[in-house]
Amino acid sequence: MQELGLEYLYCGHFTLNLTESILSFAENKLVKNEETGKVNKKTYFIMVESLQNITRHQKEQDKEGFFALQKLNENTVITSGNYISAEEVNPIKEKIEKINSLTTDELKNYYMETLQLNSLSDKGGAGLGLIEMARKSRNKLVYDFVMINPEYHYFYFQTNICSNVNNSVCPNTITQVKEIHEKISEAKIKLMYQGLFSQESLLEFIKMFENTEHSKSELSIQKKNIHILIELLQNISLHGLSLNNNKNEKPGIYTVGGDKNICIFTTGNFIENNKIDTVKNKIDYTNSLNSLELEELYDKTLLNPPKESIKGAGLGFIDMRLKTHSKINYCFDPINDSTSFFTVQLSIVQ
Amino acid sequence: MESLVIPHTDDTPYVNLDIEKGFFVLENCSFPEDAAGFYTPILEALKSYLAMAPKSFTCEIKLKYFNTSSAKQLLQLFEIIRQISGHCTTTVTWFYDKGDKDMQQAAERYSRLSGVVIVTKEN
Numbered sequence: 001m002q003e004l005g006l007e008y009l010y011c012g013h014f015t016l017n018l019t020e021s022i023l024s025f026a027e028n029k030l031v032k033n034e035e036t037g038k039v040n041k042k043t044y045f046i047m048v049e050s051l052q053n054i055t056r057h058q059k060e061q062d063k064e065g066f067f068a069l070q071k072l073n074e075n076t077v078i079t080s081g082n083y084i085s086a087e088e089v090n091p092i093k094e095k096i097e098k099i100n101s102l103t104t105d106e107l108k109n110y111y112m113e114t115l116q117l118n119s120l121s122d123k124g125g126a127g128l129g130l131i132e133m134a135r136k137s138r139n140k141l142v143y144d145f146v147m148i149n150p151e152y153h154y155f156y157f158q159t160n161i162c163s164n165v166n167n168s169v170c171p172n173t174i175t176q177v178k179e180i181h182e183k184i185s186e187a188k189i190k191l192m193y194q195g196l197f198s199q200e201s202l203l204e205f206i207k208m209f210e211n212t213e214h215s216k217s218e219l220s221i222q223k224k225n226i227h228i229l230i231e232l233l234q235n236i237s238l239h240g241l242s243l244n245n246n247k248n249e250k251p252g253i254y255t256v257g258g259d260k261n262i263c264i265f266t267t268g269n270f271i272e273n274n275k276i277d278t279v280k281n282k283i284d285y286t287n288s289l290n291s292l293e294l295e296e297l298y299d300k301t302l303l304n305p306p307k308e309s310i311k312g313a314g315l316g317f318i319d320m321r322l323k324t325h326s327k328i329n330y331c332f333d334p335i336n337d338s339t340s341f342f343t344v345q346l347s348i349v350q
Numbered sequence: 351m352e353s354l355v356i357p358h359t360d361d362t363p364y365v366n367l368d369i370e371k372g373f374f375v376l377e378n379c380s381f382p383e384d385a386a387g388f389y390t391p392i393l394e395a396l397k398s399y400l401a402m403a404p405k406s407f408t409c410e411i412k413l414k415y416f417n418t419s420s421a422k423q424l425l426q427l428f429e430i431i432r433q434i435s436g437h438c439t440t441t442v443t444w445f446y447d448k449g450d451k452d453m454q455q456a457a458e459r460y461s462r463l464s465g466v467v468i469v470t471k472e473n
Contacts, residue, residue: 199383220448220450223452227417227452230415231417237383298459299463302459319421
């Protein structure tokens with residue numbers, strides 16, 4: 001996934017609130033230029049259009065939409081996916097082919113013509129979105145259809161935005177993104193983010209999580225989910241190793257998966273090899289205790305926090321074990337002589 | 351000494367130390383990254399106020415979530431309250447959402463560890 005530059009991915013039902021929280025996250029994080037801090041307006045516009053395409057064409061609750069954002073060198077690649085009815089396939093295909101066949105000037109004229117015609121399709125769009133996406137990205141639109149059954153097809157749509165105006169290379173990643181979509185669907189992963197973590201991004205992830213299907217669980221479970229999410233993500237921002245000396249933002253990965261019966265959080269961050277033993281021992285010890293012993297350890301740690309965890313209270317793993325009633329899964333993958341990648345996974349019964 | 355009011359943010363609670371009424375409340379969420387940094391001035395203000403030996407003191411905790419770094423700060427809060435509970439009428443109430451056993455158990459733990467009587471109330 002690293003080679004694909006996948007920064008953000010969501011697979012599931014897109015509610016209006018979720019779309020809003022994705023956009024707010026995008027504005028603060030995904031489409032901001034790291035050097036200037038400015039939001040890339042073209043990318044933002046294309047994100048809005050892609051997300052609207054998903055929500056507009058979303059049929060029933062069980063027909064999952066898909067959204068992915070990749071950063072590949074100078075390119076930002078946005079892929080959306082949604083179910084469409086079989087009779088919509090050809091008109092969409094024709095429209096995209098027509099757009100792709102036009103030059104920049106022709107596209108401008110076509111846009112004006114379409115605007116004047118003002119023939120709003122029954123879904124509320126006028127095909128203007130597609131033309132605008134092509135104009136703003138200055139690249140060919142990429143698409144694919146996968147037949148699900150005679151009634152429904154899955155429509156993948158990809159736009160490529162290059163920040164370098166002189167570069168016309170358009171990496172078409174649709175095949176790889178489709179494969180990733182298939183893999184994450186099998187693994188029941190709903191959301192994935194790979195990038196920098198801070199307290200600010202934690203707040204965005206809470207909002208996003210509150211708008212996903214796990215927010216339908218009963219209130220006490222919802223709160224448990226959020227609790228674990230906070231602890232896991234703060235572990236990254238507090239203890240994660242920063243690779244570029246920016247102490248406020250730590251690189252890592254975060255996924256949410258599961259179904260209506262279970263919520264699975266996985267997080268990963270870089271760690272110094274000399275800290276592995278301490279962390280490993282702490283988790284193994286916590287995993288070996290029963291509820292009563294965990295309660296005792298929690299009390300003891302609360303009264304006398306161990307010195308080695310000055311940053312946190314040393315309570316995190318104990319708290320997670322107590323709240324989830326399940327073991328903490330983890331692994332360390334060596335990166336080089338001094339660094340490894342630390343992955344933690346927790347499951348919460350809904 | 352003046353009352354202390356801090357509006358809530360996305361990750362820090364609403365705080366009100368009303369010295370006229372002898373009332374203190376923490377409300378909403380508490381999961382700042384630097385919990386000690388957030389709570390130190392609040393706990394200092396509370397200590398100063400309680401050193402003035404008020405006749406009665408009411409404390410209400412209405413937190414939806416708190417992170418483990420806030421957990422230690424909350425224990426300190428109850429330890430400060432315990433020190434005055436012999437000299438003044440102290441009422442501490444911990445409100446929690448219906449069915450939220452984790453929060454109910456947290457209140458029981460603080461009561462056990464600090465020796466302060468904490469009344470739990472389901473919202």
